[in-house]
Amino acid sequence: MRKFLSTKALIGLALVLLVVGIAVLAPLFIPPERATQMVMTARLQPPSFDFLLGTDQLGRDLFARVMLGAQTSLTIAILAVGMSIVLGLPLGIISGYYGGRVDNVLMRLIDALLSFPILLLALTISAVLGPNLQNTIIAIGVAFTPFLARIVRGEALRIVQMPYVEAARSAGTRDGLMIVRHILPNVMPALIVQATISLAFAVLAEAALSFLGLGTQPPQASWGLMIQASRQFLDLAPWTALVPGTALAITILGLNLLGDVLRDVLDPRAR
């Protein structure tokens, strides 16, 4: 198992670094016009020397589009997960640390929110606010918050019962300091694991939203949009779907692998 674990860790890390590298470097090397430039004489071309991954129905270079799409995808995912942490972490900590009535009220609210499928919540928020880049981030970020708050709350609840917290309390540590010094650092491992797994799901959610036309809007390069556009030409040009689909799969697989490994390493209960 250890051997598999380390192979798993290596593959996960390599895939994530690859995608992050592309997201950071592609915009520096590929001019944005390259992704939107239409060559009408070269529509739905299979992969060739001129177009490494072929072209789409408007004669746009799929290589440039898929590379630039990495940035869109990761930026939205990272900001959305960041937002869910900003909202969910304080909620979870307050709920778990204070317990009692506060916990009861907050958890009823969180439980009710968890009844909304994440994707439904994100789609609804995006449709209501009007689909664009910023609202996609808000939609996914808000939709993830209850889930994250729940995880943090569980951890905080566990940590509050630890002897060192009791010791600190009997030494007269105030609530604020207690949270910053003892609760927050110990919630971190679970938070990091959850954030990594959430990133995978956020990439997926962004693609799904864009696929349905309620996320990133054209002509911006987004993997979900590219898959949407490929539907009509599927039997003529299957690569138009395979290219962005593979990019998505690589990203999500990498993040999932990394999340799994981080859980094995960081999560005290899985150890």
Added chain:
Amino acid sequence: MVYIVNRLLLVVLTLFIISIVTFGITNILPGDVAMMIMGTQSNPEALEGLRESLGLNDPLIVQYGRWIGGVLTGQWGESLLFNEPIAPLISQKMLASGLIVVMTMVMALALAIPLGVWAARHRDRWQDTTSSTAALLGLSLPDFFIGIMLILLFAAYLGWLPSSGFVDPTEDFLGAVRHAFLPSLALALGLMAHLTRMTRSAMIGILNQEFIRVARAKGLPERTVVWHYALPNAIGPVMTVAGLQIGFLFGSIIVIESLFSYTGMGWLTYQALLNRDVPLIQSTVFVIAAVVMLVNLAVDLLYRVIDPRIRLG
């Protein structure tokens, strides 16, 4: 008994919060129902008149009261998009999606349980790695991408199954299953990952226990030990996870039904969202959240009935 009463009170409270959230989200819409009915270019006075007659000028709490009162008495209003009463529309679409949900669950469990058991029996060997890899791949491929590949393979190249559309199961059951097959398979392949992992870890826990050693010592064939002794004891947590996945499924169903033009609840919700049909958005979102919550409750209660180790207390 006290537990069940408490649980039911909690259900009412949760439904109440769900209704407030649903109503709240749809009311941050820029523009309102009146604008949607008459268009943005309409005469401001006529617009104001319509607002007044629809009660959109009332305080939000009054509007909420009217809406929830309607929901409770079965007056769900009319869809602006379809010009049809919402309640029968939703019950009809729920039936269509119900078929997909059931077929997805059956397929996912039929794939995940044998795969998980296989991995657990050959723990840390190549079978285990294969099964984990398959599970991870299922988890990493977006279901709409799986759906597109299935359309390409089974509809475009092989021509075995229809690529889109919906057939009413009460009229032509076989046709309905054929049309629901590819969407369900796309969803099941995504769903089976969690279930395979859960089956594997539950089975590993059970296979290490005393009574399994006793069964083996008695000389029972390994097949009997695994399938008749171990699996029934491991199935509880797997079923719980399967139940919890219903919520996830109702999110994915929006994408998949739209992809396959399968006119169920997911498709209806998508149309409502796309066309900003506020009354329909409110009803579909509320119904889906309520169904997810009730299914989770049912799974929880069922688990307690099946597994006597967890007492109702």
